[in-house]
Amino acid sequence: xxxxxxxxxxxxxxxxxxxxxxxxxxxxxxxxxxxxxxxxxxxxxxxxxxxxxxxxxxxxxxxxxxxxxxxxxxxxxxxxxxxxxxxxxxxxxxxxxxxxxxxxxxxxxxxxxxxxxxxxxxxxxxxxxxxxxxxxxxxxxxxxxxxxxxxxxxxxxxxxxxxxxxxxxxxxxxxxxxxxxxxxxxxxxxxxxxxxxxxxxxxxxxxxxxxxxxxxxxxxxxxxxxxxxxxxxxxxxxxxxxxxxxxxxxxxxxxxxxxxxxxxxxxxxxxxxxxxxxxxxxxxxxxxxxxxxxxxxxxxxxxxxxxxxxxxxxxxxxxxxxxxxxxxxxxxxxxxxxxxxxxxxxxxxxxxxxxxxxxxxxxxxxxxxxxxxxxxxxxxxxxxxxxxxxxxxxxxxxxxxxxxxxxxxxxxxxxxxxxxxxxxxxxxxxxxxxxxxxxxxxxxxxxxxxxxxxxxxxxxxxxxxxxxxxxxxxxxxxxxxxxxxxxxxxxxxxxxxxxxxxxxxxxxxxxxxxxxxxxxxxxxxxxxxxxxxxxxxxxxxxxxxxxxxxxxxxxxxxxxxxxxxxxxxxxxxxxxxxxxxxxxxx
Amino acid sequence: xxxxxxxxxxxxxxxxxxxxxxxxxxxxxxxxxxxxxxxxxxxxxxxxxxxxxxxxxxxxxxxxxxxxxxxxxxxxxxxxxxxxxxxxxxxxxxxxxxxxxxxxxxxxxx
Numbered sequence: 001x002x003x004x005x006x007x008x009x010x011x012x013x014x015x016x017x018x019x020x021x022x023x024x025x026x027x028x029x030x031x032x033x034x035x036x037x038x039x040x041x042x043x044x045x046x047x048x049x050x051x052x053x054x055x056x057x058x059x060x061x062x063x064x065x066x067x068x069x070x071x072x073x074x075x076x077x078x079x080x081x082x083x084x085x086x087x088x089x090x091x092x093x094x095x096x097x098x099x100x101x102x103x104x105x106x107x108x109x110x111x112x113x114x115x116x117x118x119x120x121x122x123x124x125x126x127x128x129x130x131x132x133x134x135x136x137x138x139x140x141x142x143x144x145x146x147x148x149x150x151x152x153x154x155x156x157x158x159x160x161x162x163x164x165x166x167x168x169x170x171x172x173x174x175x176x177x178x179x180x181x182x183x184x185x186x187x188x189x190x191x192x193x194x195x196x197x198x199x200x201x202x203x204x205x206x207x208x209x210x211x212x213x214x215x216x217x218x219x220x221x222x223x224x225x226x227x228x229x230x231x232x233x234x235x236x237x238x239x240x241x242x243x244x245x246x247x248x249x250x251x252x253x254x255x256x257x258x259x260x261x262x263x264x265x266x267x268x269x270x271x272x273x274x275x276x277x278x279x280x281x282x283x284x285x286x287x288x289x290x291x292x293x294x295x296x297x298x299x300x301x302x303x304x305x306x307x308x309x310x311x312x313x314x315x316x317x318x319x320x321x322x323x324x325x326x327x328x329x330x331x332x333x334x335x336x337x338x339x340x341x342x343x344x345x346x347x348x349x350x351x352x353x354x355x356x357x358x359x360x361x362x363x364x365x366x367x368x369x370x371x372x373x374x375x376x377x378x379x380x381x382x383x384x385x386x387x388x389x390x391x392x393x394x395x396x397x398x399x400x401x402x403x404x405x406x407x408x409x410x411x412x413x414x415x416x417x418x419x420x421x422x423x424x425x426x427x428x429x430x431x432x433x434x435x436x437x438x439x440x441x442x443x444x445x446x447x448x449x450x451x452x453x454x455x456x457x458x459x460x461x462x463x464x465x466x467x468x469x470x471x472x473x474x475x476x477x478x479x480x481x482x483x484x485x486x487x488x489x490x491x492x493x494x495x496x497x498x499x500x501x502x503x504x505x506x507x508x509x510x511x512x513x514x515x516x517x518x519x520x521x522x523x524x525x526x527x528x529x530x531x532x533x534x535x536x537x538x539x540x541x542x543x544x545x546x547x548x549x550x551x552x553x554x555x556x557x558x559x560x561x562x563x564x565x566x567x568x569x570x571x572x573x574x575x576x577x578x579x580x581x582x583x584x585x586x
Numbered sequence: 587x588x589x590x591x592x593x594x595x596x597x598x599x600x601x602x603x604x605x606x607x608x609x610x611x612x613x614x615x616x617x618x619x620x621x622x623x624x625x626x627x628x629x630x631x632x633x634x635x636x637x638x639x640x641x642x643x644x645x646x647x648x649x650x651x652x653x654x655x656x657x658x659x660x661x662x663x664x665x666x667x668x669x670x671x672x673x674x675x676x677x678x679x680x681x682x683x684x685x686x687x688x689x690x691x692x693x694x695x696x
Contacts, residue, residue, distance in 0.1 A: 066665075071646075071661055071664065071665075073665070074642060074643075074661075074664035074665050077664070077665055077668075077669060078638045078642050078643075078664060078668050078669070081668075081669045081672050082634065082638045082668065082672055084672060084676070085630075085631070085634045085672050085675050085676060086631075086634075088676045088679065089627050089630060089631065089675075089676075089679055090627065093683075207666060210656075211654075211655045211656035211657045211662070211666075212655070212656055213656065221656035222656060223656055223657060223658075223661075224656070239650070239657075239658050239661045240650075241646070245643060245644065245646075248643050249639060249643050249644070252638070252639065252642075252643060253639070256638075274694050275694060276684065276687075276693070276694060279679065279680045279683060279684075280680050282676055283673070283676040283677050283679075283680055286672060286673050286676055287673055290669050290670070290672070290673050293669055294666055294669055294670070297665040297666070497624075577613075577616065580616070580619075580620050580623070581616050581619065581620075581692050582687055582692055582693060582694050583687075583691075583692040583693060583694055584694060
C-alpha cells in the first residue's frame, strides 16, 4: 500500500479513537468540564500532561531545529524539561491543595482582588493564543504534506476535530483523548528513531545510538563523523554552539520558568485526587516527556547525517523521490548557483530572503525556480526545519507504514496541545471572567454552556492564526514561554512561598513583567527587525530569552512594592498556610 | 524568593506535632514541616541548577574537552544528562516529601 493510503488509514483510525473517547467521556458538570471531576489517576494524568505539553513544536520542529543548530538546540531540551522540576517542586503540589479550577482562580483568591484576576485572565488568553497558533499551523503542515490537501483546509479539519472533543468533553474528554494521543505520538516518534539508529549504528536505543560508532566499518563515532562533515562543508561543527553563553542561559531560563508558568500545564495538576498524586504525577509526566526529549537530539544527528549523505553533490534528476514532493509543498528549494546540475549543500543561507519565493517556472534540471536573490554563500539548498521529523523516515527509506505513522503522531501532538490550550481559554472566559466577575449569578448549566461557547469561539480564532501564521512554529511558541515566565511564574511562586506577598505587589509585578517582555519582543520582531542582532540587544539577550529579564523585573517590582504596601488580610495568610500542608483541615 | 524562603525558615521552630495535638502545637509543627520542605527544595534545586545551567551551559566548553563514550561531555550533559537528572530529581523529591509528610504527621487521610 502507498504511504498516502496508509496515512489516511492511520489518521482515520486515530481520529475515530479520539472521537469515541470524547463521546464516552462527555462532561456533565462544570467540575467535569474544568478539571475532569478531580479524579484522574496520576499515571493517566502524567500521560495526559505529557501530550498536553508536547506540542507540534516538540514533535515536529524540535529535532529539526537541533539538526540544523546542533549544540544550540540544547536550550529547548533543557528548558522544556527542566521547567518540570520547577513545576513539580515549587508549584504543582500547592496548587493542587488549593483545589480550585483555574490559574486566575488562584491569582484572584490569593491576591483577594478582581483586578489581579482580570490581569491573570488577560495573560492566560494572550499566552494561550500565542501558543495555539503554532499548533494549528502544525496540523496544517501534516495535512498538506501527507494527505495532499490544502494547508488551510488542513487547519480547518484540525479545528473541526478539536471542536468535537474539546467542546463536548471539556477537560474530562481532553484528558482521556490526551492519554491516547500520548501513546500514538510516542510510538510514532520512537519507531522511526529506533529503525534509523539500527541502520546507522546497530544500537537499537536512539539515545545511546547517537553516541556510538557507525556500523560502516570505519569505527568512527557518529558525532565525530558529523562534526567532520559539517566543518568540511563550511558549517558550524554539530556539537559546537554558535549562541553566546549569556543568551543560552537566558533563553533556557525563560523556557524553564515559562514551562512552570504555563496555565494549560498547571491546570492539569488540578485534575488529580490529592497532593501526593500531584507530586508523583509530575514525575510520571517527566518520564513520558523525557522519552521523546532524549530521542530528539539523536533523531537530529541522524537526520543531519542522512541529509548530507542523500543530497550533497547529487544531480537534481538523481535526487530521491521525497525531494521533489517536499519541493512541491514549498519546504525545500534548490538554486543551481554554479550551474553544474548538482546540489551543493554548504554553510550559510542559500537564498535572500531566507524563505523561497517560487516564480512558477522550472529550471534547466526541472527544479522549481525561485525569484529570491541568491545569497553570497555557495550553499544551494533551502530546507525548512519543520520538515525534518516528517521527512526523515522517507529520507532514511523506511517502510511506508512508518511514514504514515509519523503523520498520525504529528497530528496527535498538535491536537492534544491545542485542546488543552482551548480549554484553558474557555475556562478563563466562562469561569473567571463571567462566573467570578461579570455575572456572578450564573447557574451551573449556564456556566457550562458559556464554557462550550467560548471554547468554540477560541477554536475559530486559533484556526485563523493557523492560516495566517506569525513565523516558525517553534519560534512562536518560544515567545509564549517568555510571556508566561514574565507574568505568572513570579506571582504564583511568591504567592505560595511568601505570606507577606500582597495584591499591589502581584499586579504591579505581573504588569511590569508582561509589558517589558512584550515591548522588547514587539520592538525587535515587528518594529525594527533589521536591528535584531546581538549588538543591539540588551546585555546580549535575544527576544527569545528576554522573558527571563522580564521575570526578574517582575520579582524585583513585586518585592519592592510588597514592602511599602499593606500586608494581605489574615484570611489570605491562613489560606497560604493551609496550601503548604498536604493534610486537609479538620 | 530567596529572602522569603529565608524568612519562612527563620519563623519555623519546634518539634513535629504529635498525633491529635491541639491546634497551637499543630501550627508549630506545620512551621517546622514548612522549613524542612523549603530545605529539601533548595538542595534539590541546587542540583537542578548544577546539571543544567552549570554543566549544560556555563561550563559546557570546558567539559567538552573530555569525551564520554561517543559524546563530548558538555554536549552530553546539555542534550542527555541533564534530562536524566531532572527525572531522578523529581522522584527523589516525591520520596523525600512523602517521608516528611509522615514524619510531621501532615499526610493526607486515605
